[in-house]
Amino acid sequence: MRELTQENYYEDKAYLTNSRFKRYQQCQAKALAVDIGEWVEDRDETPLLLGNYVHSYFESPEAHEKFLAENGDKLLAKTGKNKGNLKSDFVIGDKMIESLKDDDGFNNLYHGYSDDDVQKEMIVFGEIEGVPVKGKLDSVNVSRGYFVDLKTMKSIYSDEWNAELRKRVPAAVNNILGFGYHGQLALYRELLKQMTGREFRPYIVAVSKENVPDRDILKIDEEWLEEGLNKLKSEIVGVWKVIQGEKEPEKCGRCDFCRSQKKLTGAIKLSDLIGE
Structure with a gap:
């Protein structure tokens, strides 16, 4: 594997990133089409x-x-x-x-104190279930054993419905769980451990996009970190096989790419739609 640098990080495809993995989670067929240049995302x-x-x-x-x-x-x-x-x-x-x-609390956490070894945009890499994975961390305080991910969110505390939890939750919960940030932080922690042999504590600094922005330091519970990493581990080998051409990609059937490939082959019953 080639050495990863700030200059070649984004062009490198030998390692899987969390964001690329999440695209394959959404629709393998679309993600592969984007990777090989057969589909351009309109977003x-x-x-x-x-x-x-x-x-x-x-x-x-x-x-x-x-x-x-x-x-x-x-x-x-x-x-x-x-x-x-x-x-x-x-x-x-x-x-x-x-x-x-x-904000002193933010600055002390994100930038550290004068004698701290803090690394910004630190590249981490390793293997998950035999798959080469990489990531870039916003701020790593090597001296104190933690790292920080800065997340911009529509809101932190506005009340929203979460279908999986079946209750109303603060918007930050939907943001973190919906975008899989608990899995992302768990992945970064694991890669840091592989590289350093040390356990690092992950934090999120959330700042809202409201006219008067809100901000908070969020800590992900251990059970959520484990849930996120376990989900990644359960799916990453299948995703990698698709990327390597060893397995046919699955279609989600609902994204813009799948709609573009759709052929009418029969009628769908209303009861089937209700069942979905």
């Missing part, structure tokens, strides 16, 4: 840009300047009364940054 890149906008600021001034240089035109409004100025999404991004940058 709003604003949430990703906003997340990177906030992340790069807290990585370093140089990283933020590089992000602005590479993406500056995507952040500006092209039409309307706001033409030439930051789009409203990124005005919120500035408010999110302002809410965190002078």
